[in-house]
Amino acid sequence: MTDTNLEGFRAETRAWLEANCPSEMRGGERTEEAICWGGRNWEFSSDAQRQWLDRMAAKGWTVPTWPVEYGGADLDRAHDKILTEEINRLEVPLPVQSFGIWMLGPALLAFGSHEQKLEYLPPIARGEVRWCQGYSEPGAGSDLASVQTKADSDGDHYIVNGQKVWTSYADQADCIFALVRTDREAPKHLGISFLLIDMETEGVSTKPIRLISGSSPFCETFFDDVRVPKSNVVGTEHRGWDVAKHLLTHEREMISGGGAGLLGSRALGAVIAERDGEMDATTRAEALVCEVDAQAISLTLERYKDQAEAGGGVGDASAMLKYAGTELNKRRHELLMSAGGSQALEWDGTHAGLAADWLRTKANSIEGGTSEVMLSIISRRILGLPS
């Protein structure tokens, strides 16, 4: 594709967005309320939010890089980048965001059957079905492959029993993609299957977990004799660990990008000044180091994006991006708290602003694999140190 074609695409895209993006959606502040997660029970915050989703979905632009038959627009990276730039130019939130788009979609595209892709991907693209991730269990955190939730064979169905934990937004999700043990005799990595379960099935229940930050994005999810068709296994039965690993790479990139993207655009000094923060010599020195690291980590994300676009992929280095990005985010929030002094300590029990954000960052280096797990991945797979 030549540059002329790309510029033509940019002009068309800009014109289409100007004509189709509802004006109420533009230039607004990116509050939690502005985010559309979609799903069977989703209540749109406005007609404009619904219109924006419907029009973008019809265009295939909620998942622009997916194939057209699965709800996408089959854009390559160069075109996708232009679309993103043009959407950002209008300062409009994405029409829909979800774990279906970020995580399950890429896994289905890589491992799913044609029938599964046709069944599950278009509703994700249209924001009609909301998914959550059922990975961790009370006894399977960093040692994820020791999951014990069992799926016993019963004709053409499984009977699922067990408990998941840290299932983000499970209480609002329609479906869950879960790691379940289908072979209890096999070595632990070889007895797991990647199973799609409708949350409305009898025997599934959820319970939110209140965090130290006051909010409850995470849940416990229970399975009590839940019947699931065997055709809901993604990839090969017992080989779900391959799917899980693939998906974890996407998750790590997503988490590291979230932290550092924010940091790249806003200077710590400016954020502190805006909030009437005060810095003594020690805090200021730490803030300088933090700013230097933030810039360098942002550039590193750019460099790996360049590498991915050049076809090199990111692979195990996503562990480095996740480790560096999340540890930096924690340091940054410690500094914001120091600069805020007693003013940063106020708490209203649910949304405490700075303090809630600070507490929330403590999960960054745990979720999606702890910093220590990231270092172990690097040490074994990149440095080749013996285990």
Next chain:
Amino acid sequence: MSTLLLNEDEIMLQDSARGFLDNAAPVSHLRGLRDAGDTHDPKLWAEMAQMGWTGVLVPEESGGSDMGHAAAGVLAQEMGKTLVTSPFLSTAVMAATALRQVATDRANAALAQIAEGRVIYAIAVDEGHKHNPEAATLAAIEDGNGFRLNGSKGFVVDGGNADRVLVLAMAEAGLTLFDLPADRDGIARTAASMIDARDAVSIDFSDVQATGEDVVGVVGDGMSVLRPALEAGQAALAAEMAGLAAGAFDMTVGYLKERKQFGIEIGRFQVLQHRAAHLWCETEVTASAVRNAGRMLDEDPENATMAVSLAKARATQTAKLAVIEGVQMHGGIGMTDAFDMGFYMKRARVATEWLGDYGYHAERVAAARGF
């Protein structure tokens, strides 16, 4: 801007540089020079000129290869891996960058000499113990048609082997840059014995005569020529330090895989694995900042200050961590002179101070980011 990946030409340059340096200048080359009391290898310098390295920033009209700052960084990084000793940064990077900004016949002739490897330059800027070019007080008093220079400079890297010196002086009109032969009457050089066994001198200027021809650029506006040269040097030095960190890191990881204690390779101990993995992350993050500095100097030099300082700050910090961990993880052998890690530690310390340390560059990043 171009991507932060090496392009095909740069990859070829990197491969050929590594191949050449592994033969011509492994760490044992520096050790040999030090043991003989030398700080320069004319044969190595001539070979670098032959390969076009000394002309990496010299325009093609003056006989250079003009490959740009990112390419100069590739060369500096490969040199850093094995602590290659040469006046590359002073001459081929900083002097060339300063001289190419003034279009005089004399500057063009000097650039041609740099490309041919026939001249060594040193940059005489600092007078105190820390890098601070704007604080120069060496006096340039107008005298007839020219100037008389009086004062002194310290930590003039490559000054002992230099044929010429770019010296920053304070004239009545402001800071002014002079290009002088190192043996001009009144110039006295005193060799400093440096921990990294490389060339640095202090220079006393006593009634040194300089003509208007010796001025590089405009009287009173020396910084507009010198600043880009210093930034080019800082970016290349950052690249050298990134290479140094990579060299020290490779030795350390290699040792973790072969050294046995308690009956197993020490690289099986998780406490060392995690420290090594953390160090690798730091080298990766720094590599991005170094690559970005080269790209910015090539494509948007007016706005490269933050990118350059980011690279030098990060490279300084990473090189320090790499050599501290390098010695610690090697244990007792890391402390011996017979082993190479000490050379890495000493060079890292000198390179940290040269052209501005972590604090100097972090302040510049912070200023650019609105602190």
